Amino acid sequence: MTPRTTYRKIWDAHVVRDAPGEPSLIYVDRHLVHEGTSPQAFAGLKAAGRKVRRPDLTFAVMDHSVPTKNRTLPILDEAAAGQFQALERNCREAGITLFDMFSRNQGIVHIIGPELGLTQPGQTLVCGDSHTSTHGAFGTLAFGIGTSEVEHVLATQCLSQYASKTMQIVINGKRHKGVSAKDIILAIIGKIGIAGGTGHVVEYSGEAIRALSMDGRMTVCNMSIEGGARAGMIAPDETTFAYMEGRPFVPRGKDFQEAVARWKTITTDPGAKFDETITLDAAQLAPQVTWGTNPGMVASVTDRVPDPASFHDLDQQKAATRALEYMGLKPGTPLMDIPVDRVFIGSCTNSRLNDLRAAARVVAGKHIAKNLKEALVVPGSMVVKAKAEAEGLDKIFRDAGFEWRDAGCSMCIGMNADVLPPGERSASTSNRNFEGRQGKDSRTHLVSPIMAAAAAIAGHFVDIREWNVDPVE
Amino acid sequence: MQPFTKHTGLVMPLDRVNVDTDQMVPKQFLKLQTKQGFGRVLFYDWRYLPGEKPNPEFVLNRPKYKGASVMLARANFGCGSSREHAPWAVADYGFRVLVAPSYADIFYNNCFKNGILPVTLPDQQVDELFRRTEKAEGYTLTADLPNQTVTDAHGLRCTFQIDEFRKRVLLEGLDDIGLTLKHDSAIAAYEQARHPSVNMYEPVDAKYSPTH
Numbered sequence: 001m002t003p004r005t006t007y008r009k010i011w012d013a014h015v016v017r018d019a020p021g022e023p024s025l026i027y028v029d030r031h032l033v034h035e036g037t038s039p040q041a042f043a044g045l046k047a048a049g050r051k052v053r054r055p056d057l058t059f060a061v062m063d064h065s066v067p068t069k070n071r072t073l074p075i076l077d078e079a080a081a082g083q084f085q086a087l088e089r090n091c092r093e094a095g096i097t098l099f100d101m102f103s104r105n106q107g108i109v110h111i112i113g114p115e116l117g118l119t120q121p122g123q124t125l126v127c128g129d130s131h132t133s134t135h136g137a138f139g140t141l142a143f144g145i146g147t148s149e150v151e152h153v154l155a156t157q158c159l160s161q162y163a164s165k166t167m168q169i170v171i172n173g174k175r176h177k178g179v180s181a182k183d184i185i186l187a188i189i190g191k192i193g194i195a196g197g198t199g200h201v202v203e204y205s206g207e208a209i210r211a212l213s214m215d216g217r218m219t220v221c222n223m224s225i226e227g228g229a230r231a232g233m234i235a236p237d238e239t240t241f242a243y244m245e246g247r248p249f250v251p252r253g254k255d256f257q258e259a260v261a262r263w264k265t266i267t268t269d270p271g272a273k274f275d276e277t278i279t280l281d282a283a284q285l286a287p288q289v290t291w292g293t294n295p296g297m298v299a300s301v302t303d304r305v306p307d308p309a310s311f312h313d314l315d316q317q318k319a320a321t322r323a324l325e326y327m328g329l330k331p332g333t334p335l336m337d338i339p340v341d342r343v344f345i346g347s348c349t350n351s352r353l354n355d356l357r358a359a360a361r362v363v364a365g366k367h368i369a370k371n372l373k374e375a376l377v378v379p380g381s382m383v384v385k386a387k388a389e390a391e392g393l394d395k396i397f398r399d400a401g402f403e404w405r406d407a408g409c410s411m412c413i414g415m416n417a418d419v420l421p422p423g424e425r426s427a428s429t430s431n432r433n434f435e436g437r438q439g440k441d442s443r444t445h446l447v448s449p450i451m452a453a454a455a456a457i458a459g460h461f462v463d464i465r466e467w468n469v470d471p472v473e
Numbered sequence: 474m475q476p477f478t479k480h481t482g483l484v485m486p487l488d489r490v491n492v493d494t495d496q497m498v499p500k501q502f503l504k505l506q507t508k509q510g511f512g513r514v515l516f517y518d519w520r521y522l523p524g525e526k527p528n529p530e531f532v533l534n535r536p537k538y539k540g541a542s543v544m545l546a547r548a549n550f551g552c553g554s555s556r557e558h559a560p561w562a563v564a565d566y567g568f569r570v571l572v573a574p575s576y577a578d579i580f581y582n583n584c585f586k587n588g589i590l591p592v593t594l595p596d597q598q599v600d601e602l603f604r605r606t607e608k609a610e611g612y613t614l615t616a617d618l619p620n621q622t623v624t625d626a627h628g629l630r631c632t633f634q635i636d637e638f639r640k641r642v643l644l645e646g647l648d649d650i651g652l653t654l655k656h657d658s659a660i661a662a663y664e665q666a667r668h669p670s671v672n673m674y675e676p677v678d679a680k681y682s683p684t685h
Contacts, residue, residue: 013667016656016659016660016663017656017659021637021638022638023638025653025656025659025660027660027663027664027667027669029669030671036503036504036556037503037555037556037557039506040506040507040508040557043506043507048648048650050650050654053660054669055683056670056671056683057669057670057671064503065504077504079504079505080504082504082506083504083506086506088680091680091681092680092681095681095682095683096681096683097679097680097681097682097683098679098680098681099677099678099679099680100680103677103678103679103680104678105677105678105679116677118671128555129554129555130553130554130555130579144555144579145555145579146555146556146557146560146579146582146583146586147508147557148557148583148586148587148649149582149586151650152649152650152653155650155653155654156650156653156654156660157660157664157669158653158660160649160652160653162636194491194549194552195491195548195549195552195575195577198549198575198577198578199578225553226553228549228552228577228578230578247675248673248674248675248676248677249671249672249673249674250674251672251674252674294491294493294552315490315547315548316490318489318490319489319490319491322489413500414500415500415501415503415504432493432495432553432554434493434495434496434553435495435496435518436495436496436499436518437495437500440499440518441518
């Protein structure tokens with residue numbers, strides 16, 4: 001048999017129907033739903049007189065617009081309240097499991113899927129959110145879909161899909177202390193560009209990927225979409241299985257052992273061909289900071305803001321000029337000289353327990369700088385929050401001057417009250433630095449949790465390697 | 474869905490690479506529960522000054538492009554968020570055809586669900602179209618889906634590639650959920666053979682659980 005990639009094996013196992021000249025019909029094992037992109041899908045279903053085919057494979061959560069404090073107070077944002085009511089009603093009517101904002105298991109959809117053990121190797125998983133690629137860290141084929149496709153999956157539990165091309169990204173070597181999973185993925189996007197992965201499903205491999213915890217692997221897969229890729233995945237191994245064991249939706253005992261044996265078979269066969277291969281050396285990587293208005297506009301923290309004239313391509317020169325104008329930055333400025341107004345530690349990219357542990361080590365016994373207007377820690381889920389509190393991380397953050405909030409998407413997208421004001425600059429552990437992403441006319445610099453934590457303490461970006469903080473993972 | 478066969482319309486050039494869907498529809502409009510009315514907020518932050526005064530600098534507000542229904546764009550158009558609000562806004566504003574060297578995957582896919590034809594042409598041809606659009610007043614293009622061509626009134630003719638199935642969906646305005654439901658027996662057979670299921674081994678704090 002021809003050697004196959006993990007992607008191809010999962011694809012082949014989920015083909016419901018193949019016909020010449022048509023996309024394949026692919027079965028969806030898990031469908032995750034949130035309040036932001038689902039109301040129109042449920043409404044469409046109802047208008048056509050259709051039913052949710054598999055409510056038992058569908059799981060819903062409130063995350064995008066939820067407040068991160070004072071949840072017991074009435075929701076003043078009427079539009080957001082309307083979304084919550086719609087999701088509540090749609091789940092009740094269809095019998096879909098819902099984690100509402102008062103659930104102890106509530107959190108960002110891409111945090112709670114893995115945390116509950118809903119995300120499993122070898123499966124297909126979709127959600128109306130581009131960061132669904134996060135779940136690929138388990139060897140799951142997971143990708144974001146539009147609302148029409150959400151409706152399609154609700155109605156049929158299938159998707160019409162064309163097979164993607166494959167890209168292998170190999171990260172060899174060992175990371176230096178102070179270099180995080182976030183720096184790996186930012187460096188990858190810096191190298192391939194934000195459209196570099198278009199049309200591809202990426203499989204990450206190599207020593208530096210294997211060395212990452214599941215939390216770190218999820219950070220890497222999460223931002224696959226920022227490199228344009230349809231999905232990102234990492235073949236499951238002992239780290240994956242150890243993470244999964246004992247989670248609420250993961251089989252127990254002998255069933256677990258059988259599942260592990262099955263999961264082991266989905267790794268890429270030796271000799272399997274990828275359409276493209278990219279290689280990076282983790283030992284060469286420094287902490288990364290974005291300077292522009294997309295995640296590919298990134299540099300090492302020791303670098304300076306680039307001169308737009310240094311780009312070869314005219315379109316890139318124009319884009320860089322515009323980005324620097326938007327960001328209020330001058331070419332040649334050392335990145336470490338850039339002061340920040342607010343710090344956000346959170347989002348589906350970096351709000352898991354290891355992220356918070358790492359950031360807490362940086363801020364322990366210190367205090368945020370005087371020029372900081374706000375420093376937020378928004379755990380990715382209420383479970384992460386509870387675990388962090390059990391370890392005393394909340395106290396460390398609060399003593400350092402951070403706010404400690406409830407779980408949600410928060411300032412990554414600013415659909416709730418957590419918005420970055422116009423003209424202000426953030427160090428943010430989120431995934432997008434697009435114009436207006438965190439708030440109209442706001443300026444976002446994407447960094448790792450320890451880099452964000454250090455920026456909060458120093459009031460500007462620093463090379464965290466010089467602080468010599470012991471790594472968590 | 475509104476079928477698409479052939480469309481002639483005024484061209485608006487959007488000369489920026491990597492236009493992301495956050496720009497097409499900013500987050501504050503993602504809380505609406507309809508698919509209609511997003512045309513008013515298309516490119517909101519670029520298009521309006523404080524108080525929703527049209528920004529005269531932004532191309533969409535220039536009088537010569539009023540009523541445009543063909544958008545000429547640059548590479549990696551529609552990157553970022555999966556929000557289908559972006560193509561809803563594009564279509565609701567009145568655009569029926571996009572012409573660009575490349576698109577982001579999810580956005581491209583979403584276009585076909587909303588009766589928008591995203592034409593892909595090589596960089597050089599797109600450059601030429603930008604030159605022609607900016608030089609002429611009232612420059613129009615005709616996109617002919619059956620023949621897979623884009624033509625102007627001055628003899629320019631570009632052919633484009635499109636997947637046959639997607640072409641048929643657009644031409645006939647097909648409901649792709651309806652198409653899939655025709656294969657209900659194949660879906661049922663798959664479920665019979667592979668038993669996709671979720672089992673809960675430990676209670677979680679949720680509402681409306683079906684039969685786990």
